[in-house]
Amino acid sequence: MPKAYVFTRYGGPETEALVEVDRPVPGSGQILVAVRAAGVNPVDWKQRTGHRRPGESGERLFPAVFGNEVAGIVEATGDGVGGFATGDEVFGNTVAGGYAEYALLPAAVTAHKPAALDFTDAATLPIAAATAYDGIRQLDLPSGAILLVTGAGGGVGAAAAQIARAFGLGVVGVASKGKKDFVESLGALHVPSGPGWAERVRAAAPDGVDGVYDLVGGEVLAEAARLLTDRTKLITAGAPPEEVRRLGGARVARARTAAVLEAVADLVVNGALDPHVTRTFPLDRAGEALRTVEDGHARGKVVIEVAR
Structure with a gap:
């Protein structure tokens, strides 16, 4: 058996x-x-x-x-x-x-x-990469925009940073100090997590961020929301729907289709996603x-x- x-x-x-x-x-x-x-x-x-x-x-x-x-x-x-x-x-x-x-x-x-x-x-690919892809598509930021990813050192965060870069976005990734080299290898600007992280983001991106992909939730999500002028560009896969709705954002809307899997597979084959x-x-x-x-x-x- x-x-x-x-x-x-x-x-x-x-x-x-x-x-x-x-x-x-x-x-x-x-x-x-x-x-x-x-x-x-x-x-x-x-x-x-x-x-x-x-x-x-x-x-x-x-x-x-x-x-x-x-x-x-x-x-x-x-x-x-x-x-x-x-x-x-x-x-x-x-x-x-x-x-x-x-x-x-x-x-x-x-x-x-x-x-x-x-x-x-x-x-x-079906969970982390597909979730990351769905979120980046949902945000629909223009090329050249700056995306903030909280929890950038995890599976979804790492994929989101790479897919965002493939879509022409600049990425600021919040993760622990120990993941600095890893986050930077994704093409993102690393900002250490922990107390004061939001101020460090403001210093690293003085013109502000245009979107937030949150993978942490809680107070991190709330602080990230305060970095945005347009709360419709706030999404989370790390918090319940009601929590992010109170802040003016939304949960990542999962497409759950074969077409998304094919798209992320193509990104791997083409070298844009590791x-x-x-x-x-x-x-x-x-x-x-x-x-x-x-x-x-x-x-x-x-x-x-x-x-x-």
């Missing part, structure tokens, strides 16, 4: 286990993929604690497989699926978990993987991969590689 890394109830790491599961069967509109790589994201461990993303509803079935993005090879397709055939190399969001040897993907949010893009990099995969783990060490992200010390992306 195929293996999967799961959590058996809501709680901490003690709920996790590598278990044998039935091979999934694709339903209508779904694709069964033999997983080659699975991206690891903060939302994965947050879901283990009972966290629900905006719009999520319904009861979770246990054991629940970790993971929300994968790259792999098509094994089978469900009813109503066109454009995909057995053996195709694909990547996308998962229906119900991706830290596994097999996963189900919704065909509508699955893209063909370019030959020049490896499975490991492809597995990092997924910055810094650590990989085999499936039987998925717990270590998750701890690396959960502990908050990961720089760049962490990926689980599934051997065949």
Whole structure:
């Protein structure tokens, strides 16, 4: 039987286990993929604690497989699926978990993987890079505008900085002092986080910033809003909708389409976007991969590689 890394109830790491599961069967509109790589994201461990993303509803079935993005090879397709055939190399969001040897993907949010893009990099794109891309498109800033990214050292922040640069924007990235070299490698001007960061942004960008992509929330979001004259150019993926609405901004509106995945894949292939995969783990060490992200010390992306 195929293996999967799961959590058996809501709680901490003690709920996790590598278990044998039935091979999934694709339903209508779904694709069964033999997983080659699975991206690891903060939302994965947050879901283990009972966290629900905006719009999520319904009861979770246990054991629940970790993971929300994968790259792999098509094994089978469900009813109503066109454009995909057995053996195709694909990547996308998962229906119900991706830290596994097999996963189900919704065909509508699955893209063909370019030959020049490896499975490991492809597995990092459906969440962080796609979220970053959606936000940059939503802000719709003109070429030459200055974008402030808070939390620029994380997965979404790093992708947002690079995509913004590819769109002709200048970027100021707020991140810890230890991530200075990393943020600057993205083409952004680094501003250290911590007390007084907003004043440091004002000094670094004396003509002001034209948009804010927030990935932190809380008081950081509120301070960032005060740097803008046009609050409609304030978006967040780090705070609840009601929190950012009070400040005149909005949550990142996720498109969740194959077209977005194709666009971010093209950016990688063309050299405009580096997924910055810094650590990989085999499936039987998925717990270590998750701890690396959960502990908050990961720089760049962490990926689980599934051997065949």
